[in-house]
Amino acid sequence: METIRVSFPHLGSYHTPMKVLFTFGFDVEYIAPPPITERTLSLGSRYSPEFVCAPFKYNLGNFIETIEAGANTLVQTGGTCRLRYYGELHEQILRDLGYKVKFINMAKVQDARPTTLYRELKEINPEMSLKRIAEILPVVVKMIEYIDKVEDYIRKNVGFETIPGSFDKVHASFLSELRSVHSRKELNRVYRKYMRLFKKIEVQKPANPLKVGIVGEYYTVMEPFSNHNLERELARKGIVVDRWLNVSSTLFHYPKKKIEENTRDYVKYPMGATAMVTIDRALECAKKGFDGIIHVKSFGCTPETDVIPVLQNISKDYNIPVLYLTFDTQNSDVGFITRLEAFYDMIKMRKEMGQNFKHPSAHSNRFYPNHWGECSPSS
Amino acid sequence: MIIGIPRGLLYYRYKHLWLNFFEELGIDYIVSPETNKEIVTSGMAYAVDEACITSKIYLGHVEWLLDKCDYILVPRISDCGSAGKVCTKFQAIYDLAANTFRDRNIKLLYYNVDSSVADSEMAAFLKMGRFLGRKKSRCLYAYFKGKQAQKNAQFLELNEQQHLLKENKIKILIIAHRYTIFDKYLGEPILKHLHKLDTVPIIGDIAPKKEAIAKSVEISETLPWAFNRELVGSIILYRDRVDGIILVSAFPCGPDSLVNEIIIRKIKDKPVLNLVIDGQEGMAGIETRLESFVDIIRFKKGEFTWKQ
Numbered sequence: 001m002e003t004i005r006v007s008f009p010h011l012g013s014y015h016t017p018m019k020v021l022f023t024f025g026f027d028v029e030y031i032a033p034p035p036i037t038e039r040t041l042s043l044g045s046r047y048s049p050e051f052v053c054a055p056f057k058y059n060l061g062n063f064i065e066t067i068e069a070g071a072n073t074l075v076q077t078g079g080t081c082r083l084r085y086y087g088e089l090h091e092q093i094l095r096d097l098g099y100k101v102k103f104i105n106m107a108k109v110q111d112a113r114p115t116t117l118y119r120e121l122k123e124i125n126p127e128m129s130l131k132r133i134a135e136i137l138p139v140v141v142k143m144i145e146y147i148d149k150v151e152d153y154i155r156k157n158v159g160f161e162t163i164p165g166s167f168d169k170v171h172a173s174f175l176s177e178l179r180s181v182h183s184r185k186e187l188n189r190v191y192r193k194y195m196r197l198f199k200k201i202e203v204q205k206p207a208n209p210l211k212v213g214i215v216g217e218y219y220t221v222m223e224p225f226s227n228h229n230l231e232r233e234l235a236r237k238g239i240v241v242d243r244w245l246n247v248s249s250t251l252f253h254y255p256k257k258k259i260e261e262n263t264r265d266y267v268k269y270p271m272g273a274t275a276m277v278t279i280d281r282a283l284e285c286a287k288k289g290f291d292g293i294i295h296v297k298s299f300g301c302t303p304e305t306d307v308i309p310v311l312q313n314i315s316k317d318y319n320i321p322v323l324y325l326t327f328d329t330q331n332s333d334v335g336f337i338t339r340l341e342a343f344y345d346m347i348k349m350r351k352e353m354g355q356n357f358k359h360p361s362a363h364s365n366r367f368y369p370n371h372w373g374e375c376s377p378s379s
Numbered sequence: 380m381i382i383g384i385p386r387g388l389l390y391y392r393y394k395h396l397w398l399n400f401f402e403e404l405g406i407d408y409i410v411s412p413e414t415n416k417e418i419v420t421s422g423m424a425y426a427v428d429e430a431c432i433t434s435k436i437y438l439g440h441v442e443w444l445l446d447k448c449d450y451i452l453v454p455r456i457s458d459c460g461s462a463g464k465v466c467t468k469f470q471a472i473y474d475l476a477a478n479t480f481r482d483r484n485i486k487l488l489y490y491n492v493d494s495s496v497a498d499s500e501m502a503a504f505l506k507m508g509r510f511l512g513r514k515k516s517r518c519l520y521a522y523f524k525g526k527q528a529q530k531n532a533q534f535l536e537l538n539e540q541q542h543l544l545k546e547n548k549i550k551i552l553i554i555a556h557r558y559t560i561f562d563k564y565l566g567e568p569i570l571k572h573l574h575k576l577d578t579v580p581i582i583g584d585i586a587p588k589k590e591a592i593a594k595s596v597e598i599s600e601t602l603p604w605a606f607n608r609e610l611v612g613s614i615i616l617y618r619d620r621v622d623g624i625i626l627v628s629a630f631p632c633g634p635d636s637l638v639n640e641i642i643i644r645k646i647k648d649k650p651v652l653n654l655v656i657d658g659q660e661g662m663a664g665i666e667t668r669l670e671s672f673v674d675i676i677r678f679k680k681g682e683f684t685w686k687q
């Protein structure tokens with residue numbers, strides 16, 4: 001029998017716990033898709049319907065490249081919103097392209113009973129052992145939490161490292177060491193060791209640095225390639241980047257009740273996908289007196305588009321600037337950098353001028369983000 | 380008290396239920412006019428650029444009603460139970476309207492259909508009736524009357540379409556959300572032009588819904604959205620009686636972006652045209668595409684004659 005080589009689309013650094021799950025849990029070979037490049041995106045776009053949201057295109061590009069790299073079994077998750085329907089179309093497109101791979105679409109069993117779920121999982125490896133999976137699952141979950149914690153720490157400090165590249169270096173070896181971890185004990189040891197190393201990296205933080213919160217659509221927020229490395233760009237300017245959205249906060253610890261309570265002044269009903277998190281976090285940033293909020297999404301993302309009027313109201317009420325960024329598959333870096341610069345200049349000036357500076361949008365009746373999400377406070 | 384009803388989105392699906400419900404309760408209402416240029420323009424100004432054109436137009440209708448009534452009806456649907464999910468727009472629309480027009484002191488009348496509540500639609504209507512100050516029994520009666528009116532209207536539509544299907548002309552199945560294809564500004568010009576080309580448009584959204592949903596799995600197994608399932612199922616129900624299929628979507632419709640692609644990849648025995656309308660391109664381009672599509676159909680049927 002052919003060796004089973006499983007793969008799963010990229011999202012940030014999570015291919016590491018995926019590898020652990022598949023290798024030690026399902027007892028199959030795991031192939032991480034090659035790192036996302038322009039080629040990934042252009043392949044994905046070429047075979048995708050034109051105005052589908054960008055994560056679909058990235059995932060498709062990952063699938064094609066990972067097949068080229070030897071994967072023969074692909075897994076797609078299911079989820080809410082359009083993601084729930086990604087799998088079926090991905091599979092259809094790959095079939096039409098002539099790829100003969102096994103495609104496991106978890107959307108098929110999303111609302112199904114555990115027995116059906118079990119049957120679908122067996123598709124990955126007919127000889128899998130539930131016991132092994134049950135053993136590795138808590139390790140994987142904890143690993144995701146640790147990765148999230150580490151990356152949160154990095155976001156808040158990397159902008160102030162005295163030797164450029166220090167954080168990245170430690171981060172890379174952290175992930176590579178995690179890849180062979182398969183017990184809680186080892187995991188804790190690796191985590192503690194690296195946390196110590198991260199804390200040892202020398203940083204020079206000013207007393208009151210600029211602070212920006214990132215909110216928005218799941219994939220585009222979390223996959224650095226898809227947002228032109230936004231967080232890194234901000235860090236480079238000496239900004240503390242705060243971002244709550246990650247896999248552990250949404251999948252393992254989602255505070256549904258609390259979010260509903262917090263957002264009550266603005267919304268009555270959940271608006272779909274990540275919308276409520278976006279509103280909740282934006283409010284939190286506003287209340288904590290952040291210098292700005294950046295709203296990130298892929299072009300045409302319905303729930304995150306619908307959230308914009310709410311963010312505009314929050315922006316007015318709390319006098320906090322919001323930059324609306326939309327990432328399509330073909331917008332250039334240049335425009336993005338220019339808008340980011342303008343936003344940076346504005347929040348810096350506000351900070352220097354203290355309380356007296358009023359965000360221009362607070363004066364106008366409405367605050368129109370223009371087509372590409374440019375922050376245009378003067379309109 | 381006057382209730383304002385925006386002529387957009389769910390209006391096209393539920394108008395008989397709504398209008399009869401209010402009439403029976405003795406509550407005055409106005410419905411915003413058929414979509415016109417002004418409504419489109421104002422919708423575009425108030426909506427976020429990337430929103431789908433149908434929801435922009437909807438906001439234009441809401442804006443038109445703002446100073447003309449006491450409450451504007453903007454219901455919310457969380458899902459359709461076993462029939463499927465809804466586009467997140469319908470989950471968001473209430474709060475979207477409320478936030479967009481917050482500074483103009485918009486007052487909304489609403490109901491929320493959520494399948495986790497038993498008898499959800501009825502319960503939601505009773506609640507709305509209570510808010511309007513009407514007795515429960517009267518609301519219940521009004522609701523059932525509305526439901527009945529809705530059923531009758533559907534029955535009539537279906538009947539009419541059965542007749543159209545018998546016509547001895549080129550028949551083209553239109554797969555489009557009702558609020559897109561029956562909108563005066565977006566869809567109607569397309570239907571008109573198809574008539575002008577001496578073809579008969581068959582409306583996919585006019586189909587026995589339950590049957591359509593059950594059939595939809597023959598084309599797509601995991602399709603989440605109820606409204607799209609109905610449309611996809613109608614392809615199965617009508618495909619043998621039509622000569623071609625036109626998919627009409629509002630730019631950049633979330634669900635349609637995926638569903639249309641599945642349809643195009645799976646339906647191989649009929650010509651399929653994919654039309655995406657953004658409400659700004661004017662009719663000329665669309666007319667040309669419709670004409671060449673009809674030509675292709677005629678050619679296939681051997682009816683094609685070169686125009687002089």
Ligand code: SF4
Nearest residue numbers: 053081082083301302
């Ligand atoms: S949340 Fe946005 S990006 Fe994600 S599936 Fe929905 S529309 Fe697409």
Ligand code: SF4
Nearest residue numbers: 431466468629632633
């Ligand atoms: S289904 Fe499409 S056209 Fe309808 S509201 Fe959703 S995005 Fe807009």
